[in-house]
Amino acid sequence: MTKKIAIIHGPNLNLLGTREPDHYGTETLAEIETHISALAAELACEVSFFQSNVEGEIVTAIQQAGGADGIVLNAGAYTHTSVAIRDAIAAIPAPVVEVHLSNVTARESFRHTSLIAPVCKGLIAGFGGGSYLLALRALVSAE
Ligand code: DQA
Secondary structure, three states: OOOEEEEEEOOOHHHOOOOOHHHHOOOOHHHHHHHHHHHHHHHOOEEEEEEOOOHHHHHHHHHHOOOOOEEEEEOHHHHHOOHHHHHHHHHOOOOEEEEEOOOHHHOOHHHOOOOOHHHOOEEEEOOOOHHHHHHHHHHHHOO
């Protein structure tokens, strides 16, 4: 059966392309999503996209994707602060892969803590937009 994977982006990721290019490169969110869609076609899976700067909207998107075959989540700065997003991940059956464009462990110490990592299936960071592609491959190939 065709796997359904939800791609959820958190705050400030709508600004990719111009936002801190030393950390995040110059690829826009639309370009990243185009690459994700191309890989999804290759892997014969379905992807949906959602971005919000609002914590509660991300919680709702996670709940709504709870029955999907997987979620690729870049929670942005909420990674380091949000108990609500962690609880939403823990509450749903879908496996969640935490992704980051930058290698958060090589940056400021406040980015070294992820409140969501303990309830995620795995974590991919440091490969720019490629982090999303690796996460999609991992979820689609998982049993
Ligand atoms: C980020 C890393 C976070 O620390 C930061 O707040 C972001 C982007 C990343 O993709 O590298 O907004 O999640």
